[in-house]
Amino acid sequence: VALALDRRRYAERVMAGTQAPAFNLVPEGTPGYTPAARIAEDDTAARALLAEAGFARGAGFPKLTLARPAGGTTELAQAVQESWRTKLGIEVAIEESESRTHWSNLQLKQYDLSIGGWLADYPDASTFLDLFGSGGGWNFTGWADVRFDTLIAAASGELDPARRLALLQQAEGRLLEAMPVIPLAFPRLLILVQPSVRDWPKNVLHHPDYKATWLVPD
Numbered sequence: 001v002a003l004a005l006d007r008r009r010y011a012e013r014v015m016a017g018t019q020a021p022a023f024n025l026v027p028e029g030t031p032g033y034t035p036a037a038r039i040a041e042d043d044t045a046a047r048a049l050l051a052e053a054g055f056a057r058g059a060g061f062p063k064l065t066l067a068r069p070a071g072g073t074t075e076l077a078q079a080v081q082e083s084w085r086t087k088l089g090i091e092v093a094i095e096e097s098e099s100r101t102h103w104s105n106l107q108l109k110q111y112d113l114s115i116g117g118w119l120a121d122y123p124d125a126s127t128f129l130d131l132f133g134s135g136g137g138w139n140f141t142g143w144a145d146v147r148f149d150t151l152i153a154a155a156s157g158e159l160d161p162a163r164r165l166a167l168l169q170q171a172e173g174r175l176l177e178a179m180p181v182i183p184l185a186f187p188r189l190l191i192l193v194q195p196s197v198r199d200w201p202k203n204v205l206h207h208p209d210y211k212a213t214w215l216v217p218d
Contacts, residue, residue, distance in 0.1 A: 006041065018187070019187055033169075064093070068097075076115060129152060141180040143178065
């Protein structure tokens with residue numbers, strides 16, 4: 001199902017460019033991190049895998065529900081629903097609930113599929129990857145993987161930036177291979193900047209440091 005999603009179409013057309021397609025978990029621009037693995041999009045491969053699992057063209061596939069919180073997730077849920085219906089023949093019902101109920105159900109793992117999201121607590125790849133450690137309080141998937149845990153633990157104690165980057169890249173690669181979550185889109189913060197402003201600071205936390213920002217004199 002992860003292969004049968006058109007993330008670019010969703011981000012650029014459905015959301016009019018206010019989001020960016022996500023082919024990995026850690027957003028672009030995260031300091032000290034460059035993604036090395038990414039999700040492929042391949043409808044033909046998706047249909048072949050579905051048939052291999054015994055559900056050719058979606059026949060006999062179990063009825064699933066996609067949970068979403070009330071608010072701004074309608075378009076995303078509908079885009080996912082339509083992609084799976086048209087590309088795989090899979091029918092997914094959308095279930096909306098009040099935000100507090102939605103996140104409570106996630107925590108209790110009372111869902112088939114669910115829309116979720118995360119904002120960085122600090123400017124580092126680990127703020128996203130650490131979520132999926134075995135038994136973590138924010139790991140609402142129930143996924144547990146020894147290799148992933150080992151890589152995350154090694155990265156947390158690694159002082160060499162290059163070796164730490166490699167460990168985090170391997171951890172993200174393992175996460176995308178196992179696919180307990182399917183990255184879909186990164187939100188974009190839209191900012192109007194006057195043309196005379198130079199060196200506008202980009203910041204993954206949206207807390208820019210203006211020390212290097214300057215204005216072109218009139």
